[in-house]
Amino acid sequence: MAKFKKKTGGGAPGISTASLPDIVFMLLFFFMVTTVMREVTLKVENKKPKATEIKKLERKSLVTYIYVGKPKAQYIAQVGSEPRIQLNDAFARVKDVQNHVITAREEINEAERPLMTVSIKADSEVKMGLISDIKQELRKANTLKLNYSTRKGEVYGDKG
Secondary structure (H helix, E strand, O other): OOOOOOOOOOOOOOOOOOOHHHHHHHHHHHHHHHOOOOOOOOOEOOOOOEEOOOOOOOOHHHEEEEEEEOEOHHHHHHHOOOOEEEEOOEEEOOOHHHHHHHHHHHOOOHHHHHHOEEEEEEOOOOOHHHHHHHHHHHHHOOOOOEEEOOEEOOOOOOOO
16 A cells, blocks of 8 residues: 655745746836936015916927016025025026027937027016026027916906
8 A cells, every 4th residue: 555645844835936027117107207317496486477478388308497576584694585596496696598599409409409498487586687687698598489478368458
């Protein structure tokens, strides 16, 4: 007569890791697509004026932003309380605008340079004199495609 032995300590079968690279790359791709990169840390107040006729910009990759407004509370001790210009993450003077725009234009593909737009995101309390000075610097840089950022609503002076 034959003796049968029971297997002892066989345990659970191993987990297959063959699909693990697929899962990792799928997660990596998901986060790459859904993550939004930080644009600029605003150092100036930016309550945009209201407008009734607004149009959304088509290609935001071809837009260079200029922020104008009073410095936020934590920066008043450094730069004062008068309205300031912010280019990228730094305060700037009016004469710095021309070089900033030229540098931004150089970073764009040559075929798309005529499509480049400068968008002024000015606080509604900023005086038009500072905006006019910025526009003069943009003319010197031969940047004539200009946009003013606004928010939808009734225009100042209308009912409401």
